[in-house]
Amino acid sequence: MDGFSSQRKLISFVCLIGGAILAIAGLGMAIGKTGNPLRGAAIILGVVAFFVGLYLFPTLKHHRSIVNIIFLFPLLFAFAVTVIIPLVLGIGYSFTNWDGIRVRGFVGLDNYIRMFKQPSFLWSILITFLFVVFNIIFVNLIAFLLALLCTSRIKGLGFFRASYFLPNLIGGIVLGYIWQFIFSSVVTKFTTALFDSRYSMLSETKTAFVAIVIVYIWQYAGYIMLIYITGLNTIPGDVLEASAIDGADAMQTLFSIKIPMIAPTITICTFLTLTSAFKQFDVNLALTNGTGSVASFFGNYLTNGTEMLALNIYSTAVINNEYAFGEAKAVLFFIILAIVSIVQVRISNKKEVEL
Amino acid sequence: MKKKLLSVILACTMAVSLAACGSSAATGTDAGSADAGAAEAADAGNADAGAASGAAGSVRLLNGKPEIDAQLQELAKKYNAETGNSVTIETIGGDTNASDELKKMYQTDNMPDIFVIEANQAATWDGMLADLTGEAWTNDTDYELVDSKMGTIGFPYTVEATALAYNADILDKAGVDPASLTSPDAWKKAVETIDSKKADLGITAVFGWCAEPANLGWSSGTHVFAQYLDAGLKQDDTTYIDLLNDGGQIDEKRMHDFAEFVGMMNQYSDPDLLVDGTYDNQVAGFAAGKYAFVTQGNWINGTVTSSADYSGFDMGFAPYAFEDGIDTIIAGPPSYWTVYSDGNVDGAKTFLQWVSDDSAQDILVNQAGLISPFNDCKFDAADPFYASIKGYMDAGKTSGWHTMLKKDGLQNETCQVFADYAQGKFDADSFTSTMAQVIKSYYAN
Numbered sequence: 015m016d017g018f019s020s021q022r023k024l025i026s027f028v029c030l031i032g033g034a035i036l037a038i039a040g041l042g043m044a045i046g047k048t049g050n051p052l053r054g055a056a057i058i059l060g061v062v063a064f065f066v067g068l069y070l071f072p073t074l075k076h077h078r079s080i081v082n083i084i085f086l087f088p089l090l091f092a093f094a095v096t097v098i099i100p101l102v103l104g105i106g107y108s109f110t111n112w113d114g115i116r117v118r119g120f121v122g123l124d125n126y127i128r129m130f131k132q133p134s135f136l137w138s139i140l141i142t143f144l145f146v147v148f149n150i151i152f153v154n155l156i157a158f159l160l161a162l163l164c165t166s167r168i169k170g171l172g173f174f175r176a177s178y179f180l181p182n183l184i185g186g187i188v189l190g191y192i193w194q195f196i197f198s199s200v201v202t203k204f205t206t207a208l209f210d211s212r213y214s215m216l217s218e219t220k221t222a223f224v225a226i227v228i229v230y231i232w233q234y235a236g237y238i239m240l241i242y243i244t245g246l247n248t249i250p251g252d253v254l255e256a257s258a259i260d261g262a263d264a265m266q267t268l269f270s271i272k273i274p275m276i277a278p279t280i281t282i283c284t285f286l287t288l289t290s291a292f293k294q295f296d297v298n299l300a301l302t303n304g305t306g307s308v309a310s311f312f313g314n315y316l317t318n319g320t321e322m323l324a325l326n327i328y329s330t331a332v333i334n335n336e337y338a339f340g341e342a343k344a345v346l347f348f349i350i351l352a353i354v355s356i357v358q359v360r361i362s363n364k365k366e367v368e369l
Numbered sequence: 370m371k372k373k374l375l376s377v378i379l380a381c382t383m384a385v386s387l388a389a390c391g392s393s394a395a396t397g398t399d400a401g402s403a404d405a406g407a408a409e410a411a412d413a414g415n416a417d418a419g420a421a422s423g424a425a426g427s428v429r430l431l432n433g434k435p436e437i438d439a440q441l442q443e444l445a446k447k448y449n450a451e452t453g454n455s456v457t458i459e460t461i462g463g464d465t466n467a468s469d470e471l472k473k474m475y476q477t478d479n480m481p482d483i484f485v486i487e488a489n490q491a492a493t494w495d496g497m498l499a500d501l502t503g504e505a506w507t508n509d510t511d512y513e514l515v516d517s518k519m520g521t522i523g524f525p526y527t528v529e530a531t532a533l534a535y536n537a538d539i540l541d542k543a544g545v546d547p548a549s550l551t552s553p554d555a556w557k558k559a560v561e562t563i564d565s566k567k568a569d570l571g572i573t574a575v576f577g578w579c580a581e582p583a584n585l586g587w588s589s590g591t592h593v594f595a596q597y598l599d600a601g602l603k604q605d606d607t608t609y610i611d612l613l614n615d616g617g618q619i620d621e622k623r624m625h626d627f628a629e630f631v632g633m634m635n636q637y638s639d640p641d642l643l644v645d646g647t648y649d650n651q652v653a654g655f656a657a658g659k660y661a662f663v664t665q666g667n668w669i670n671g672t673v674t675s676s677a678d679y680s681g682f683d684m685g686f687a688p689y690a691f692e693d694g695i696d697t698i699i700a701g702p703p704s705y706w707t708v709y710s711d712g713n714v715d716g717a718k719t720f721l722q723w724v725s726d727d728s729a730q731d732i733l734v735n736q737a738g739l740i741s742p743f744n745d746c747k748f749d750a751a752d753p754f755y756a757s758i759k760g761y762m763d764a765g766k767t768s769g770w771h772t773m774l775k776k777d778g779l780q781n782e783t784c785q786v787f788a789d790y791a792q793g794k795f796d797a798d799s800f801t802s803t804m805a806q807v808i809k810s811y812y813a814n
Contacts, residue, residue, distance in 0.1 A: 132814045
């Protein structure tokens with residue numbers, strides 16, 4: 015009835031069963047810490063044999079889906095190993111008191127309850143939101159103005175575009191240290207002369223926060239500018255020409271033609287700045303390392319005036335050596351970012367429909 | 370069919386070769402040069418060659434001080450030449466923290482036999498550290514790390530000291546005897562004297578004290594704070610660290626006296642350095658003779674003596690005498706070598722015993738410039754602070770590094786209080802009360 019030779023059936027079953035046994039044996043050796051040097055080869059050979067068996071599996075009906083699985087497997091496997099498994103493990107660790115070495119016990123929701131009782135963490139959430147709001151407004155505004163400038167007919171356009179984009183190519187840590195020098199050694203010269211304040215912007219929480227916003231805009235505005243330039247360049251020339259013939263001045267062209275025409279670009283840029291500002295870490299670390307005092311927050315004197323969420327998670331886990339507590343904070347961070355991303359996808363989809 | 374067979378064979382060959390690569394790489398890691406950018410591949414090879422001949426087998430050591438990596442490689446060669454046993458040195462350094470690297474090594478089942486820890490990390494490793502009680506070297510030193518439950522667990526490989534480092538030339542010219550600086554009044558008088566002669570002495574300020582929190586938080590939050598915990602106490606006196614670790618309590622009176630002293634340092638420090646300075650500026654300023662005192666420890670010696678502005682002045686330490694009669698400096702091992710109990714414990718013990726003896730001390734003291742924690746060491750360290758530290762050690766006037774036992778991360782909280790005090794936001798009273806609140810809430814959370 016079926017068109018498969020008994021030889022092929024045999025190969026298929028032998029490969030499937032043999033491969034599975036070999037792979038499990040290899041895994042067993044690895045988990046059992048036997049130190050057997052053949053364990054790696056056993057796992058790989060077993061998996062390969064298993065897939066060969068799967069490929070030769072005597073079925074016509076499912077052959078196509080088996081091939082699909084075989085081709086998707088490397089990708090799914092890599093995704094599982096690098097994203098899914100760490101995510102699950104991380105959520106699991108957040109319910110324990112893991113110290114980076116051993117799990118000593120299960121603590122249930124203690125870490126989650128504890129973090130909302132920690133004024134310094136609440137402060138971190140607060141200033142992260144503040145930072146996000148400031149950044150969405152200023153990065154987009156400045157990037158848009160730069161994009162307008164870089165699409166006008168000025169000389170040396172290429173030079174300007176390149177130089178506005180350049181800061182984005184410098185890593186955040188390097189940038190942070192460069193600006194730290196500027197703020198503490200150069201800007202102080204001016205502030206001493208003008209306001210008689212000898213101390214740098216970085217030594218005071220409010221001004222240090224402003225400093226981080228400035229550096230971040232400097233780093234990120236060029237990148238967003240490029241996207242705006244692309245958006246502005248896609249505005250059809252005939253529309254602009256028609257408006258010019260109708261006598262629209264520059265302002266009218268900007269507000270009634272250009273901005274409505276690049277609405278999707280604005281949405282994209284808003285979400286790009288939103289998510290990247292949320293995840294702000296490197297400039298924060300290099301520029302202030304989260305320092306700065308808050309005289310009174312819920313009646314507490316805080317010492318982490320400029321510490322944003324990502325940095326707070328890092329220092330909880332790595333500096334304070336409370337890995338599980340850091341994990342719990344990271345899970346909350348993940349939830350916040352997931353909500354932002356879902357909203358973003360929803361809104362982008364709606365816009366696409368409207369267009 | 371033939372084609373298919375061929376492709377199967379090819380696939381298998383690829384898999385085997387991949388697996389072979391994988392396992393040989395793993396063996397390479399086991400043998401030594403673990404990731405982490407250690408720069409010892411060549412030596413590891415040499416060391417392995419001799420592994421078979423020694424009785425104690427080969428040992429891996431994780432070193433946390435990159436500045437002595439080259440000297441430790443020398444040490445490994447000499448150990449191999451003298452005993453036939455081998456030791457592989459892996460160095461973690463720069464911004465990579467040895468304790469983070471150890472966690473990775475533990476998770477990947479790649480633990481070294483000997484590794485470096487700071488005293489407060491011992492608890493996280495409990496049950497995994499070998500008890501070294503009864504080793505011969507423990508009789509020759511007062512600085513081993515002893516835990517009440519785990520026994521003797523830490524081997525001291527160096528002594529570091531911190532207090533107010535002074536420039537002897539400047540004090541001499543100003544007519545101040547550092548030995549007299551054992552009370553707040555004496556300090557006040559001396560500081561005022563030096564300050565009044567600033568122009569003659571060619572100095573910028575009396576103190577090179579920097580309370581900048583972002584990059585120098587370890588200095589104020591750990592080392593200067595250490596003086597509150599230990600100044601004036603015996604080496605094994607844990608009064609204030611016990612109080613601190615009991616829910617974050619402080620002794621208000623002692624903290625207040627300490628605050629007055631820090632207030633004096635704030636007042637007479639270089640204002641450009643005080644709030645926004647860097648470690649480099651601080652040490653360079655001291656080397657150039659711009660400050661009479663600097664708030665660091667003997668680890669600055671290399672930077673100072675290699676500075677182009679260094680005039681060859683003598684250096685020493687003066688105590689933070691914020692209460693009458695404080696005449697000790699903090700000296701001891703800031704970190705220890707511990708032995709992993711599942712590793713080659715006997716080999717590690719043999720190696721540590723050898724390190725405590727003369728031929729190894731020769732390298733550590735004369736080449737690496739460390740100060741030996743062993744009483745029977747016959748070498749004098751090249752460190753310019755050595756004479757001063759040795760004086761305190763011989764007189765028994767050293768206090769412990771109990772600051773390393775405070776809760777992890779506390780320095781990042783307290784350093785901000787120092788910074789605000791330096792900016793003039795606090796007086797001694799509010800410094801004390803803020804410190805109390807910050808520490809209390811850090812321990813509570």
